[in-house]
Amino acid sequence: MQLALRDITKRFGALVANDHISLTVEPGEIHCLLGENGAGKSTLMNVLYGLYQADEGQILLDGEPRHFSGPGDAMAAGIGMVHQHFMLIPVFTVAENVMLGHEATRLGGTLDLDAARARVREISDRFGFHLDPDARVEDLPVGVQQRVEIVKALSRDAEVLVFDEPTAVLTPQETDELMAIMRQLRDAGTAIVFITHKLREVREVADRITVIRLGKVVGEAEPTASNAELAALMVGRAVELTVAKQPARTGDDALVVSGLTVTDAGGQVHLDDVDFTIRAGEVLAVAGVQGNGQTELTEALVGLQQHVRGSIRLDGHELVGRSVRDVLDSGVGFIPEDRQIDGLVGAFSIAENLMLDRSTDAPFVRRGAVQRDALEAFARDRLTEYDVRAPGIHTPVANLSGGNQQKVVVARELSRDLRLLVAAQPTRGVDVGSIEFIHKQLIATRDAGIPVLVVSTELDEVVALADRIMVLYRGRVVGIVPADTPRDVLGLMMTGERPSGVSA
């Protein structure tokens, strides 16, 4: 069955998540949808699956326009989806999960589990899945659970299979096995849409590649295209962000990180033996595809990570092992990557949010009581200084736009006496005007002689702000290069390849 999307457009308020996207997937073909996080891939697939209704455009199956008002319609039409987060019931067996939603019953309404078992056996034998229909899903490894998802889709005679970031949860071995399964399905005539942002996987299995960026199709590529070509398409060069800045006047080494290793509670290593130095008055920008250790790096710097080895020295003082409170008090400003979760209390007013990391003593607290006059005066000044567009200082921040919310965070962090500023995704989801303003503030901070670490998945932003660029890949430093390094080299480094002449 051939799947064709024609000029699909989906808007959320003012934001255009999908802008006239067209895509054709032939039977027996693996079609890769490649793009950064937030490019609009998942929105597009949710439109296809009937979870969202497109504002414009058509879905065609074998040339026939179809309308899906829900996942049920899409499934009935032969579209199956393997979600990034599995839609399985952990305490049910494989067979029970596979039959869920279209349970076969015998006379009297009892479940026909035998039929479901037989179906599971039949499909898993056909593809060599080795699935036990009576195993409980929660007892199975993640990769096998994913196969249950695949069997579930196939048991409904899906002819188009969508894999939404399927490898995000898999180990490298499981990923290889999944690739083999995808090829097998393709050879059996299934049309496959494979959503990912990992170049290696794309090159391995894709028959055709469509690159999406900021809600638009920016290009199609053959699997023979080089990593550099794909990376350039993916990170794009359409928007030129320029920040007027003087050459950095750098001082002594201010932040010295050595042997920094961060693991999670399960022992998985997210940051592996990272070394770098930032001098006073310098911006070090961290580039990389999301999920390569950036979050862990910034959180480790402010003391939010539990399992940290190595050393982080700020002006000679060790920060590893100290509480978040201590780290902030020693002069570290932190703009977290997700302002709504980590940066702000949505129900609090602007004024209340401005004292969030200074709730113990002067100037906003004296003898246990909040100094409301001081806080309000401070808030009014910041509102003007940082150009926060809001009705007043008592407006809940949840009612502000993304850009204004971010300005509140930036205002709060830059209003303290800083010795280091850590800014993670400082302009994500922020309007262009606010981006410019925030960039100016970051550069002003640098020019005041403060070391600045900026993490961004937008290459444009990295290049605009950086004095030096550090590229992370799978928790390791690929290299630290000058800001004028060509983009294709940076793009390549983001895939983990170290070009000749670049030292780590």
Add this chain to the structure above:
Amino acid sequence: MTLTPQASPAPEQEEAPRTPADGQWHHVMRTVTSGNALVGVLAVVLAVLVGSILILATDAQVRETAGFLTARPGDFLAASRDAIGGAYGALFRGSIYNTRAADFQTGIRPLTETLKFAGPLIAAGLGVGLAFRTGMFNIGGRGQMLLAGGAAGWVGINLDAPRLVQLPVAVLAGMLAAALWAGLAGVLKARTGAHEVIVTIMLNYVAFYLLFYALSSQSILQAPGTVNPKSLPMDQNAVLPKVLGDRFNLHAGFLLALVAVAAVWWLLNRSALGYRFRAVGENPHAARTAGIDVGRTYVVAMLIAGGLVGLAGVNQVLGTVPSGVSTDLDAGIGFDAITVALLGRSNPLGILGAGLLFGAFKAGGFAMQASEGIPVDIVLVIQSLIVLFIAAPPLVRALFRLPTQEAK
């Protein structure tokens, strides 16, 4: 996990609304505790309406006239009016002013009874509400009250000291015992992640049997020479004084509850500690990122919440029932406090109002039964319906055709 994701997942773009919530449970709790005041009032109105229907259904006269409704509808309507008017009239006479009394002093007595019942409801409601505001569900009111009663009672019986010493010591001992009991749940949550709902519920049982043991042991609390699980009455020096003279039962416990309202209001709205409570309650992630010790905040909040609930226990043992500690001293207040906190939207002034309303229900419920023969359970049904309607704001909104509130 569901088979088909019916609720649209947030699109991956950042502009889309996202809730910084610890999953479903946190969201539910925020919805329940932060509904707007109008919904609370309407919930009460709805509950009273449904209560009316139940009163009609249980009234013999109404049932009889309903039998010939089509022939003589006037009789049915008159009987219905009498039943509902009589019921709510009795509720009013029992809780605010007895219009049938001979003199003013007798007439106003019901209001003082309402205040007496409201005292512990307000104190315990504050304890539950404060925990709510910090993002915790304190179901342990019962256990906290029982231990508070036990500790206050022990001091009230055994400490031989002048009034100025014995009474304050007894009050503080009760509050301290409850604070530590609740603080235990806070420590377990902060240190091990044990969910406070389960811990506080289980601690209710532990507290109950601890008190039962104490009341069954001659060496601890049991009245000498008896076999019943009950203590001696309080020493006169440890009893909360009557506020309006001996003709009325209203005692100083209500005044303590008022002081607690003011104190909690200041704590939540003006103090740095309360600011951190609210920050942790609204968004623990942001609080942690801003350097607030979330675990310690949970523990401190539970200590204070327990102390407030303890005040309710003290109120019972040293004020309302000074005749001796028993295992039913909590009189269901530990659980009613949850309703009071919900109706008061965890706001001290709201809790004051909700506590007074529930105090009136308690005082008036007995009058309804005594004078009109309406089962006191109807009042309980109305109370329960209030909670049900508060917990379902969309239902209330739909019934009153209010505009639906957009998700923040």
